Amino acid sequence: MLGALLYLRLTSLKNQIISRAKRLRQLKYLLGALVGGAYFYFLFFRNFGSSSGSRGSQRAAANQALAALPTPEALAQTLPLIAAISALLLLGIVILAWVIPSNSPGLRFTEAETAFLFPAPISRRTLINFKLLSSQFSILFTSLFFTLISNRWTFLGGNALTHALGWWFVLSTLNLHFTGAALTLSRLVEGGVSPLRRRLTVLGGLIVVVGLTLGWVWRDLRGPDAEDVAGIAPFTHYILGLLDHGALGALLVPFKFVVGPFLAPDARTFLISLAPALLVMVAHYSWVLRMETSFEEASLAAAEKRSATLASVREGKSVFATARTQARPGPFYLRSSGRPELAFLWKNLLSTAAYFNLRMLAIAAAIILVGSKWFLTGATPDIRAARVVVGMIALAAGAYVLLLGPHLARQDLRGDMPRADLLKTYPLRGWELLLGQILTPISILTGLTWLCLLAAALTLQPTGRMALTLTPSVQLAIVLGITAVTPFVCALQLLILNGATIIFPAWFQSTRAVGPGGGGGIELMGQRLIFVFGQLIVILTALLPASLAAFALIFATQWLIGAPAAIALATLVVLVVLAGEVWCALWWLGERFDRLDVSSELRP
Amino acid sequence: MIEVTGLTKRYGSFTAVHDLSLAVRPGEVLGLVGPNGAGKTSTLRCLAGIIPATTGTVRITGHDISADPVAAKRALAFFPDEPRLFDYLTIRQHLNFVARIYGVADHEAIAEPLLAELEIADKADQLPGELSRGMKQKLAIACGLLHGPRVMFFDEPLTGLDPLGIRRMKDSILKRAREGAAVILSSHLLHLLEEVCSHVLILKKGEKIAHGSLAEISAQFANGESGVSLEEIFIRATGGSEH
Numbered sequence: 001m002l003g004a005l006l007y008l009r010l011t012s013l014k015n016q017i018i019s020r021a022k023r024l025r026q027l028k029y030l031l032g033a034l035v036g037g038a039y040f041y042f043l044f045f046r047n048f049g050s051s052s053g054s055r056g057s058q059r060a061a062a063n064q065a066l067a068a069l070p071t072p073e074a075l076a077q078t079l080p081l082i083a084a085i086s087a088l089l090l091l092g093i094v095i096l097a098w099v100i101p102s103n104s105p106g107l108r109f110t111e112a113e114t115a116f117l118f119p120a121p122i123s124r125r126t127l128i129n130f131k132l133l134s135s136q137f138s139i140l141f142t143s144l145f146f147t148l149i150s151n152r153w154t155f156l157g158g159n160a161l162t163h164a165l166g167w168w169f170v171l172s173t174l175n176l177h178f179t180g181a182a183l184t185l186s187r188l189v190e191g192g193v194s195p196l197r198r199r200l201t202v203l204g205g206l207i208v209v210v211g212l213t214l215g216w217v218w219r220d221l222r223g224p225d226a227e228d229v230a231g232i233a234p235f236t237h238y239i240l241g242l243l244d245h246g247a248l249g250a251l252l253v254p255f256k257f258v259v260g261p262f263l264a265p266d267a268r269t270f271l272i273s274l275a276p277a278l279l280v281m282v283a284h285y286s287w288v289l290r291m292e293t294s295f296e297e298a299s300l301a302a303a304e305k306r307s308a309t310l311a312s313v314r315e316g317k318s319v320f321a322t323a324r325t326q327a328r329p330g331p332f333y334l335r336s337s338g339r340p341e342l343a344f345l346w347k348n349l350l351s352t353a354a355y356f357n358l359r360m361l362a363i364a365a366a367i368i369l370v371g372s373k374w375f376l377t378g379a380t381p382d383i384r385a386a387r388v389v390v391g392m393i394a395l396a397a398g399a400y401v402l403l404l405g406p407h408l409a410r411q412d413l414r415g416d417m418p419r420a421d422l423l424k425t426y427p428l429r430g431w432e433l434l435l436g437q438i439l440t441p442i443s444i445l446t447g448l449t450w451l452c453l454l455a456a457a458l459t460l461q462p463t464g465r466m467a468l469t470l471t472p473s474v475q476l477a478i479v480l481g482i483t484a485v486t487p488f489v490c491a492l493q494l495l496i497l498n499g500a501t502i503i504f505p506a507w508f509q510s511t512r513a514v515g516p517g518g519g520g521g522i523e524l525m526g527q528r529l530i531f532v533f534g535q536l537i538v539i540l541t542a543l544l545p546a547s548l549a550a551f552a553l554i555f556a557t558q559w560l561i562g563a564p565a566a567i568a569l570a571t572l573v574v575l576v577v578l579a580g581e582v583w584c585a586l587w588w589l590g591e592r593f594d595r596l597d598v599s600s601e602l603r604p
Numbered sequence: 605m606i607e608v609t610g611l612t613k614r615y616g617s618f619t620a621v622h623d624l625s626l627a628v629r630p631g632e633v634l635g636l637v638g639p640n641g642a643g644k645t646s647t648l649r650c651l652a653g654i655i656p657a658t659t660g661t662v663r664i665t666g667h668d669i670s671a672d673p674v675a676a677k678r679a680l681a682f683f684p685d686e687p688r689l690f691d692y693l694t695i696r697q698h699l700n701f702v703a704r705i706y707g708v709a710d711h712e713a714i715a716e717p718l719l720a721e722l723e724i725a726d727k728a729d730q731l732p733g734e735l736s737r738g739m740k741q742k743l744a745i746a747c748g749l750l751h752g753p754r755v756m757f758f759d760e761p762l763t764g765l766d767p768l769g770i771r772r773m774k775d776s777i778l779k780r781a782r783e784g785a786a787v788i789l790s791s792h793l794l795h796l797l798e799e800v801c802s803h804v805l806i807l808k809k810g811e812k813i814a815h816g817s818l819a820e821i822s823a824q825f826a827n828g829e830s831g832v833s834l835e836e837i838f839i840r841a842t843g844g845s846e847h
Contacts, residue, residue, distance in 0.1 A: 327694040327731050336703045336711045343704035351692040422688040424654045426705050427677035594673065597655050 005117075005130040013137065020521055028507050029523045036526025044148045081236055082156070083263050084243035087255035093174065094255075095210055097181045107131045107179065125289060132288070135175050143167035150262075157265025165270075166262025169277045173258050176284035183291035216247050254280050331357060340428055344436030345443070348411040352444065361447045365454060372458035391460035398452030401445055402486070406493040409441035413498045413593075417505065420598045431590025434502075438494040445494075446487045453482055477564040481571035488578035489543070495585045496538050500531060502592050507531075546577040605630050605786035606651065606755055611660035613646045613810075620646040622810045624660070628786040628803070630754070633777065635801035636790040637834075639842055643810040644790040645685075648757045651788065652682035664755050678706065681753035685760035687744035689732040695719070695743050696728045699750055706751035718746050721776070737764040745773070749780075756780060758789035762796060774800050794834045804834070806841045814841050 023029045107128065109117070117127060147164040150156070158166070227234055243252060257280045260273030331349040334342065349356065413434060416423060423433060457479045462470040470478075500507070507527060550570035558566035606628040613621040621643040628634045636644050650657045653669045653676060662669040667676035693701060696715070703711030719725040722742040724735075732740055741764050748756070758777070762770050777800055781787050791797060797804060804821050806814040814821050818834070825840045826832040 327697075327729055330697060330700070334700050334704055336700075336709050337707055338704065340705050340707075343701050346704075347690060347693060347697075347701050350697065351690070419688045419690075421649065421654045421684065425652055425677060425680070425682045427674045428705065429674060595656060 005122075005126070006133065009130075009134050009137070020523070024523065028504075028527065032526035032530065033521075033523035034526065035529050036522035036524075039526065039529060040522065044151075078236070079156075079263060079265060080244070081240050083256050083259055084240060084252060086259040086263065087252040088243060090170070090174070090255040090258060091252060094177055094181075097178050098185075098210065107183075128289060132176070132179070132285075136172070139168060139171045139175060142171055146171075156263060158263075158270065162264055162267070162270045163262060166259070166264070169261050169281065170258055173277075173281050173284055176281065176288055180284060180288045180291060183288065187291060219247070328354060340426075341432055341436035341439060344433070345439040348415075348437070348440035349443075351411050351415070352440065356444050356447075361451070364451050368451060368455045368458065372455065387459045387461070391456050394452045394455035394459065398449050398456060401448045401452060402489060402493075405445040405448065406441065406490065406497055409444050409494075411440040411444075412437040412494060414501050417501050420596070424596075424598065429590055430593035431586045434495075434498060434590050434593060435586055438491060438498060441494050442487055442490045445490045449486045449490070450483060453479060453486075471563075473564040474567065477567035477571075481567055481574075484571055485574055485578065488575065488582055491582045492542050492578065492585070493535075493539055495582065495589060496535050496542075499585065499589045499592075500534070502589050502596060505596065505598075542581055546574040546581075549577060550574050605665055606788065607661075607663040608651065609661045611647070611650060611662060612658045613643070613650050613655070614658045620810050621650065621807075624807075624810075624812055626805060626812075626815060628755075628788060630784040630786055631781050632803055633781045633787040633789065633801045634803045634805055635797035636788055636805050636807065637792075637794065637797060637838055638807035641809075642807040642842075644807055645759055646810075647807070648682070648759050648788065648790055652680060652757050653677055654682065678751070679753060680755040680757065681748035681751070683745060683748050683756070683758045683761055685763050687732075687740040689740055689743060691732060694729050694731055695724060695735075695746070698743060698747055702747045702750050708751050711750060714750060714752075715746070718749055722746050722772070738766055738769050741765060742769070745776075749776075754785055756785055756787045756789075758787065758791075760791055761789055762791065762793060770796070794838055798834045806838065808842050 024033055109131070117130075143164050146167045147160055150163050150167070151160055156163075242248060257273075257276035261270055261277050264270035264273050328350070330346055332346065334346045416437065426433065428436075457475065461467075462475075550573060553570040553573055554563070554566045557569060561569070606626070608624060608626045611621055611624040612619065624647060626634070636647065638644050646655070649655045651662050651664075651669070653662075653673050656670065662676075664676040665679040667679070669676040690698065690701070699711060699715045699719075702708075703715075708714065716725070719728060722745060724739055724742050724746065727735060727739060732743065735743065741761075745761075756777075761773055761777070765773060774796065777787055777789065781802075789797075789800070798818070801818065803817050804814070805812060806821070814824060816824070821837060821841075822832060822834075825837045827840075
């Protein structure tokens, strides 16, 4: 029976590889594969097969790096520390698997598998073995990928093979543990009182067990004294002492067994570490096999949920987006007459989280104002330093929202593209529809950027020579200028991304492809890279004229009218240029949308 | 009301619809029939302005759908076989949204009886995810009817409806036609077409092979026999296969 199930898995894998190879005949996938391949090459493989000249320079660099490495004695001390910390990390992951409630049935089946296998005369144990073997495909691939990354960690010793096998041990054991934990929890909550009470009881019990264990460990711990923190070596020794001895040391032993093969610096140590690692794995396997709990119902529900998620992602939504199950009132009253673009703003706001509204924006602004007042009145060095940190974080967050936010806020045409046929029946010009579609992400991103800007403006106070240049009036002019420009920059970014879906709908669809045969592959990664680079180039090109004009104006006029007025003038010019660009892009992309043939272009 | 001249739709080298001409006057219901892949959906989508025709002209209430799409689309409604709904809008919010898009003043006064007619008034505050397939189909129909279209295109309108829903849908189409709407509907349910349609157009491999009133089509393919059903006519006209 297991042979038939393996046939299913291997044949599916073979056909998936063949279909992916076949689609390389399409230019979009071929280019994606080339770019993705080049990316992988430069990231992981460029050191292989390079010329002798460059090999010489690499050798010199390697020698330099080696010289910087710790001595063998230090390494002998470092590796146990890494082993102990890795084991601690694994312990944390395992605790999370038990404590954080999960709806996972332990064994994940696809809808097709539930339809074919559950009614078939197959024992539960065979199904478990099938799923465990199936998971090995992704584990092997992940191990290979992790090995490519960890191969650079030369300080660990070992080689690619020991690292690959080491990763395989870690990932396989974790997979077995997650499966066993989920099946055990399923068994514990079977029968008895209501599901919520059962869940709470089990969860409570687990928290008590974990709490008692941590308490036992805590009792053993001792704080560092002055000698321990005198340098890196004594501090390392102190940490190692905590992790290697006492209750925590005992608790970490099996986890150290698991990471042993990966951290083995040579072949001999690797072979020695195999036996305990295998022991832990076999123990986990027998535990999972004993958990013959009825996972079918939970697996069915999970398969349906996964199927719904895939369908949702295919419709252009984020994989993290969960379907809202409750209706809620509109964000504002939508009258029957007026500009149709507002209808899209209204509709798309309904598809976002409820907290994206004006009231929350006002509350957040009030919190920032009150918080910054406390910062501004504090005069101690600590508060001044904290103020700078908060200001820099706010600035970084603002830049992040402005640059990457448009990729995340997808409440626009990208989300509605699967309904393009419906949109095209509306009596609207393409530009009206496009403008309406981008209004929601513009509002959200502008609001968030403004909040970050407010926090940065209130907390970052220039000092020294900077204070002479950035006078309060100059600061105010800069802040107001950025505030005014923000919605237009957001609009441009969103138009580029929405434009990509209109101009290259087939490319866009393929980058959104998910599920078997569609969701992964080096070619799709390459396509996404092409999109990101393309967007970067276009936005920089779009911002260049406005930026040049602004700098030229400020440079030429600040001597005559003063810096604040020059900045204000430059802002006006920037606004005119950006508004012109936004309008041109809207008009052109709208025309393209009007001519878009959804029947022939929306196929992945 | 609907005038089509020389409509051709090509996908690359494949011709889905070839040189199709037809006219549907107010009050007429034209049934579009044909085997799978005959070009019915492509035809309807070209007529509704969803996809551009490769050549030919389509005029809706006198407006060229290519030259003046906004005016043409104001007068039409397209009902796809699979309802396309917005996940986060309730039934009532869908109607509110559509009312704004089409500029339907006082839409509540129209929406309430419409929801009652389609028997989804009690679900007005539910999201599509909470509705059955048939209910979703009814919501899509309510959205299409809200602006009182004078031209309607139905692509397999009865998919997912229960027997009572099918009966009501037929009555609804006939009611709109009696009120002066021009209707084109495609369906494989030939008995429905017999009951609802005043005219039939048979397509095969993108070509029009028969077009006329039911009586005319019947006379064309009956070979002198009486009481020949539309199903029999369809089989005779298309040769009984897709190819």
